């Protein structure tokens with residue numbers, strides 16, 4: 001029988017400041033203790049290989065957390081656990097205070113408010129930019145029903161708001177297939193935003209982007225934080241330095257260090273396994 005981990009966390013006062021808890025309340029989600037995501041003692045193995053080992057990590061509501069670590073550290077696997085793609089062998093994963101992610105399907109987790117962006121953009125290339133956002137609208141209708149359906153004023157406003165956020169208003173009627181790689185990434189982020197997620201997981205978002213696109217992504221993420229919680233996995237240290245106030249270093253499926261980027265960069269163990277290479 002599992003109990004809510006956050007209550008225990010509060011009871012012994014572990015790491016509350018370290019993880020930036022309690023900055024704000026999250027809409028519609030029970031996160032009274034200020035923690036949007038709690039991973040505790042997560043273990044995942046693939047044919048005997050341990051990808052995650054007793055991994056524990058907490059994300060505060062409205063936080064922008066960067067996750068760094070060498071190739072194979074388990075960063076993507078951790079996102080797979082959070083989104084229900086991979087079931088942990090043991091450990092607990094809670095969204096807010098009450099949602100047990102280990103017992104929810106991928107669809108249920110997405111509907112509960114966790115949006116994920118993979119490295120490769122997955123937009124509908126033949127459809128216009130506008131239609132891509134329209135399709136991403138939170139709705140019970142099937143894809144074809146929603147494309148044909150009249151949008152309400154509120155839905156149009158929401159699309160306009162997202163266009164402003166991702167700065168693709170000029171391209172709204174272009175086929176998404178004609179966008180640059182970076183623009184496709186922004187469109188996909190826009191599609192995630194249409195779902196109004198509370199927690200966004202972004203795996204190597206600036207890989208393959210131009211410097212200008214990377215700069216805009218940094219601005220974009222900073223503007224999304226507080227309203228949303230973000231977990232960003234990135235190898236680009238310049239980018240991490242621009243956006244992160246809090247960094248977690250993963251190594252061999254465990255948290256090796258946590259703190260400001262300057263703090264973790266000064267950590268001997270981090271230098272040894274990762275940054276000093």
Ligand SMILES: Nc1ncnc2c1ncn2[C@@H]1O[C@H](COP(=O)(O)OP(=O)(O)OP(=O)(O)O)[C@@H](O)[C@H]1O
Nearest residue numbers: 046049050051069070071072073074075076077078
């Ligand atoms: N489905 C799978 N089957 C077997 N091994 C896997 C599977 N998924 C991941 N692994 C292994 O688990 C380890 C962690 O992989 P993961 O993709 O989580 O690392 P990562 O930190 O995201 O690395 P990168 O920075 O290269 O993206 C790696 O050694 C990888 O080969």
Ligand SMILES: [Mg+2]
Nearest residue numbers: 075076077203
């Ligand atoms: Mg990865």
